[in-house]
Amino acid sequence: MKISEKWLRQYMDLGDLSMEDVAKAITDAGFEVEDVIPMSQGTNLVIGEVLSCKDHPNSDHLHCTTVNIGDEIVPIVCGAPNVAAGQKVIVAKPGAVLPGGEIKSGVIRGEVSNGMICSLSELGVDKHALSEAQLAGIEVLPEDAPVGYDNPREYLGLDDTVLDVSLTPNRADCQAAWNMAAETAAILKKDYKLPECEGASDAGADVDTRLVVHSEAAGCPHFYGKVINSVTIKESVPWMKELLRASGMHSINNVVDISNIVMLETGQPMHFYDINALPAQEITVKEGLDCEYTALDGVTYHLQPEDLVITTENKPIGIAGVMGGDDSKIEETTTGLIIECASFNPVKIRNTARRLNLNTESSIRYQKGIEPLAAKKAIDRAVELLVEYADAKGIEKTVEYGSANFVPRTITTTLDLLNGRLGTAFSLEEVVDVFDRLNLQPVVEGETITVTVPSSRTDLEGMADLSEEVIRMIGYDRLPSTLPVMEMTEGKLNPQQRQRRFIRTLLTENGLQDAITYTLISKAKKEDAIYSTGESLELPVPLSEERRYLRTSILPSLLESAAWNLARGNKNVNLFEISELTSKSGVIEHLAIVLTGSLDETKWLKDSTPADFYTLKGLIEVLLERQGIGENRLYFKPNKKDTTHFHPGRSAEVYIGKDLIGLMGEIHPTYGVRTGVKNAVIAELDLDKILKTKKSKVKFVPVSKYPSVIRDLAFVVEKDLPASRIIDVIKRSGKLDKESVVRNVDVFDVYEGEHVGENEKSIALTMTFQSDKQTLNEEKINTVFNAIIDAIQKQCHAKLRSA
Structure with missing residues (x-):
């Protein structure tokens, strides 16, 4: 978001505050000011008139000039190819400090030079805002430029400073200069006054209109339209051109500039159509089109069914929320307008802009979100400016599709809750003052504070948001250095x-x-x-x-x-x-x-x-x-x-x-x-x-002090019987005096072949017997061993092969 010093001073008295002071205050309140950019720089400048210009005798590209700077005539050697006698120019006198350094008197190839005739780029003006001609030579001023005037930057409207503010995602409202001005005034504790244009679009309310606006797409729930039958196309007034230039935009003509100024002021993009370029006074927002369309930039884009499109008689006249069409743009011959001011789904606009690689000032604002009442503010402001600066006449009544569906939200809190959340001891007067400055209309009833959230602050949803507003406006430096109060917990793994x-x-x-x-x-x-x-x-x-x-x-x-x-x-x-x-x-x-x-x-x-x-x-x-x-x-x-x-x-x-x-x-x-x-x-x-899974405790078992005995067994069983079945039977059967004495069972051989049946196999196992209570003698081992053989024969239908 770019906002200039001149723009802010339109709305409030900044006094002797520098833009560096303003930038620091805004940053302290939670907005990051990425840069403070002067529109131009230079001291000891004056408007002069070139009286004579001749080629330098010792150079093939320099010129020797004499320049009237009001109180004297000075010789200046100039290398610009476009310098000529009779021009009004910007002169940097000796001692002037420019972005490139200090200007001094001197002798250039044998000729005296007391100053420099300047180009705008030499004054630090952004090169991207200059034409090729301006970049190639000195700046030639209008013929009525006052010779000797000692503030040519002011004369050109370049005595301005721009704040480049990086907005957090929740503060899309500050894309609008009006909202940013209100926010700045609240931060600086200043009174501010915005243009009073409410109801201006009611002009022509008693004049019937043939215009019909409609939406067949869920992505466009709200739409204003208005016909103005007569406007005058001319050059914009200086303040408009200056504010557009400070915002990085070029001036086109008064009508186009008004649409851009309104977008910058309110955050709501809108579009003006040449009334004579539309085949009918009917505008419908649609989706589902699959066609080629040439936009204002002269490029032909392929529209797909998921794109929102502005149409008349089923013919596209604009890519909704992104860019208007080349066939209905405002020309020098335009005599009347149809105004379109609509709300669009941010995701729809984002997808279209991304696919077309067309990130315009309009699409960027729609993608980030626009306040619900911005469209009404925008159409009011547009009608007011068109009447004042474009001689608008023949105004018909405003037509509307859908509604903004805005219901003011109220949030209730108490001083104790706010201070408890922040760990502070702010007074009621301090907190109420913050809410007043933010236009939240606080009402205090006993210990309860109720605020009403304006349409611009869609980010304020609950008490946590109010506590954030309080601390950022009063100042984070007021937060006491305290340790968080919490239960102590033992640091261990679960x-x-x-x-x-x-x-x-x-x-x-x-x-x-x-x-x-x-x-x-x-x-x-x-x-x-x-x-x-x-x-x-x-x-x-x-x-x-x-x-x-x-x-x-x-x-x-x-x-x-x-x-x-x-x-x-x-x-x-x-x-x-x-x-x-x-x-x-x-x-x-x-x-x-x-x-x-x-x-x-x-x-x-x-x-x-x-x-x-x-x-x-x-x-x-x-x-x-x-x-x-x-x-x-x-x-x-x-x-x-x-x-x-x-x-x-x-x-x-x-x-x-x-x-x-x-x-x-x-x-x-x-x-x-x-x-x-x-x-x-x-x-x-x-x-x-x-x-x-529920688990048993893993217990330590001491090594038995009694000797172990190993016995082998071989059985013939069915081929599909798993060995695990036999092992399971051995472990369950190998008990002596209720103690399991089978410590280990291993399969050491599986045989299938001519010595067993076709559907049979022989499994050989080795078993380890050991007791924790007694020495196992031959008789006891045989008792367990025979019990195991019987169990395997019965439960596994096995035949003993060897033991």
């Missing part, structure tokens, strides 16, 4: 955090590396989700196709990292990742593991732990058992859930009790080729379920 840290520690101790991969993924990875948490969420405006979706599974990303490392010669890539996954079902935390090659390796001993199915299974078992989820609650069942990503015969579903907590096993060969990880074991587990 149970879930401890479990999560334990998992990370255990996995890294066993040779895995903790990985972090992208949360945003491509469509291919989304469709390859393994043990997905639900339907994926899509970003409305993704940065790239590779980062379009929020992932619902970790493994596809972790496999990509493994593939990247393997492709670069890294061996034994063993990774895990713990991450939250977001889907339409909510947020769930998962643990994923990828193992390749060897988990650990001692080369000089030629010893290694292969990263295979059983290694991964063991890791999962240890992970859960060490947290209190015993082997009696942990089950591995053949994988039938996902045989696309997992090898169908070498993978398993993992259960805690009856709850499925994940999938593990070898990667499917086809999927492995696709990902670039051909040989790997992978797992994805629901960490939320693991963390929330």
